[in-house]
Amino acid sequence: MRMLPRLLLAATLAFAGLAAAQAIDPLPFKDHAQEVRFQKLTAQLRCLVCQNENLADSNADLARDLRHEVFGLMQSGKSDDEIKQYLVDRYSDFVLYDPPVQGNTLLLWFGPLLILLAGAATVAVTVRRRNRGTTPAAVDSKLLDGASNDRGDDW
């Protein structure tokens, strides 16, 4: 009986390996370097069907077709950028996992920085205001000691 969990684990792992192997087509790469390049490139491209997966991992039919397309372009000597452009021409910037920095993506790229700066400014202003108000506030609280607890968090 003790063997059973181990057997189950082994079987699960074996099947997991099988599933992972199926996601990768046996493409006739020239050498290992090309295979690495292919894996790296397809990992940067989005599958249009299951949009949270990249081309390398997706089992969707279209993803397989596009992998073959990328492979074919690679064989014909196209560079990574040319292959990306080829797909962008057909499927828009959406196929790129990393959106390019351009007019309509500025907010996407730098929005978080803006929010961070706004937060930092708020903190700076608050801290400065509190420091300025320390002495009177301390006096106040001593005067009102026990009378009022609801000083709260003063922004």
Added chain:
Amino acid sequence: MSRLAPFFGFMLLVALFGFGIWWNTRHDQREVPSPLIGKPAPEFVLPLLDDPARTVSKASMLGKPYLVNVFASWCIACGEEHPVLMAEGRTLGIPVVGYDYKDAPEDAKAWLARHGNPYDMVIADREGRTAIDFGVYGAPESFLIDAKGVIRYKRIGPFTPEVIASELKPAIAALQKEAP
């Protein structure tokens, strides 16, 4: 005032959240806007489903606008769209070309025989190779191509009578107005 700041901050987040919900009910997040609209349709040469010896190409279709409707017998949403095309396809005033996508010819023929054939002709792309040039990522998708071979409008997902009335027919009318 400063005591109310957290409340206003909270209301701002609520408004943002509400806007997000409203936006997503009106937009399909999965929809990939085609970069091909306003650009020449890709070159294609595809065999007819009924007679694979004969082919249809972009060049052979030049001269009048037409609608390309990507469908497949395995595509469930195409089954939903089909009755709409059966009812309205002939009222569009332009040829409707069926684009059988990654489908076994016998399956497609059986499907059309069972549900009816709303198309003026059906071309078959069994491998889906040409569909990549068109930026097809699912079926159904439809392309309105003008007399010069330029893609003028694309519909991702099934046509409904509402979409035909509000989007497709005005687009066709605009094409016919600019024709001499």
